[in-house]
Amino acid sequence: MNKKIFSGVQPTGNLHLGNYLGAIKNFVELNKDENNNCVFCVVDLHAITVKQDPKELRDNIRETVATFVACGINPEKSIIFNQSAVPAHSEAAWILSCVARMGWLNRMTQFKEKAGKDKEKASIGLYSYPVLMAADILLYDATHVPVGEDQKQHLELCRDIAQKFNNDYSVEDFLKVPDPLIQKEFSRIMSLKDGTKKMSKSELSDLSRINLTDSEDLIVNKIKKAKTDPLPLPSDSKELETRPEAKNLLGIYSSLNNFTLDQTINEFSGKNFSEFKEKLSQVLVEKINPVANEIKKLNKENEYLDKILLDGQKKANEYASNKLKKIHEIVGFL
Template identity: 80%
Template sequence: MGKKIFSGVQPTGNLHLGNYLGAIKNFVDLNNDPDNDCIFCVVDLHAITVKQDPKELKNNIRETVATFIASGIDPKKSIIFNQSGVAAHSEGAWILSCVARMGWLNRMTQFKEKAGKDKEKASVGLYSYPVLMAADILLYDATHVPVGDDQKQHLELCRDIAQKFNNDFDQDNFLQVPEPLIQKEFSRIMSLKDGSKKMSKSELSDLSRINLTDDRDAIENKIKKAKTDPLPMPSSVEELNERLEARNLLGIYSSLNNSTLQSTVDNFSGKNFSEFKNQLSDLLVKKIEPISLEIKKLLNDRPYLDKILLEGVEKANSIASKKIDRIKEILGF
């Protein structure tokens, strides 16, 4: 039996290699499996938990759709839509926030990290964000959700909310309790300037990341300048625990090449870093440059991107609105 898969990406603009290897490359594989029903959501409601420039947000929504398609997600096989286009997400989030418990949300570590020291100034939306994420998933009876380390806790909360709703209203499996899909052999992608920090668009230096819109020259320049250490290429995976930048670059190579970290270390053991960097650059250009060119082409065709979103919203709405109507019946509305 096939999987029903739901996943979302925030439209923050400037998607980078970390987003691609951490999520989008996996989405493409899931989309290509004929047994799967996939829904990929541009989570624009999540994006406004921090203040956004309205014009930029509109452009970033389109850019995220362009990135999905350029990377190989077929809008004929999968539903691609933006969250704010389907009212059931907001309605579902309110209803489920009355099922979720404060104690559950207080345990969410991501809020503590994002809100920082002055959490009194954080938006209520940033705090209750995981409840909206639960609504996103549960409205589509998703059986599986691809998650990274930073979202595992949110999926656990989603499962708790589903089980509590089913128990409270004596509904046997009415809200499907989803399973996590964890990528095997995936290295978390870190900054090219600091192997202890996650690759991020918010880091000031553009040299810290490979953007999915970078051309060949930019990719080659960034890898040439990527931080390494003075030691020769490692001969064992254990060595990498102390060598964060080397671990990151070897992890990127392994993820792009669909190989294990062990086999990549074995392959380059004894060679010098410049030779490895040349091969890494070639691999990145081969994989990323076609995506970059296609993103730029698609961004010049706004009517096409808007049509994809409109069709996706209609398909998503036809599923989610039925679920929310049934939820309202169960509640007694």
């Protein structure tokens, strides 16, 4: 059965190893499968839930496209576009926000985490963006959505909204209820400075992450300085439950090589971290350096990147506007 895959990536700029192993590497595999029709959206409307510098945002949208292509996503096989270029997303989000319920949104843990203690100062966009996310997915009749642990709740909301719309308007299966595609292993890559925190661009120290544009020397230096513990590498995965830094570094090595964690543990059991870090650096340089070079090259080719977005916009707009037209008819708009 053909799968219709939808996924969105925020144009935050300077994507890192966590973005690659947790999402983009999986996108590349999905893109290669002839049975998949993939839609990859640069979700710039989601990005402005927090204040953005306009010039930086434009640059980051292009850099996200450059990263997709540099990592191996084929723009001729998949649709790549930026969300704001397809007006149906915003309009469908409003219609679906009239179906969604306050109680559902109040349960969204990500809003509580991002808004912090002073929720009164958070934007309405930050509160309601899961409804926009639902619109993104439902406009394309997506059957499957790749999600990390932190987005599972949002996909559940999307499913609830689709089911309620279908029930309210007696249109069975009109809005397709999507299934999650959950990466079982290595979906969360942690900070190189603290194995209990997710790798993030927002962490102050650049040593906490491997950026996809890092040079060979930078990668080697960051792995050399990555936090470890004084014990030798374990012989059993159970030992890793109390050793977050070891678990993270072994997980990175495993994911880059398409190994299971157990295979990597067998390879390095009882060895010291210095030997392991040398091997990990080699693999990172081998996998990330070509991507970094390609991103830097593509970042100078704005016309090419804009053409990818324009081609993607035309395809996405045709599909999404047709779906929105049917939504209009169902709701009762003239």
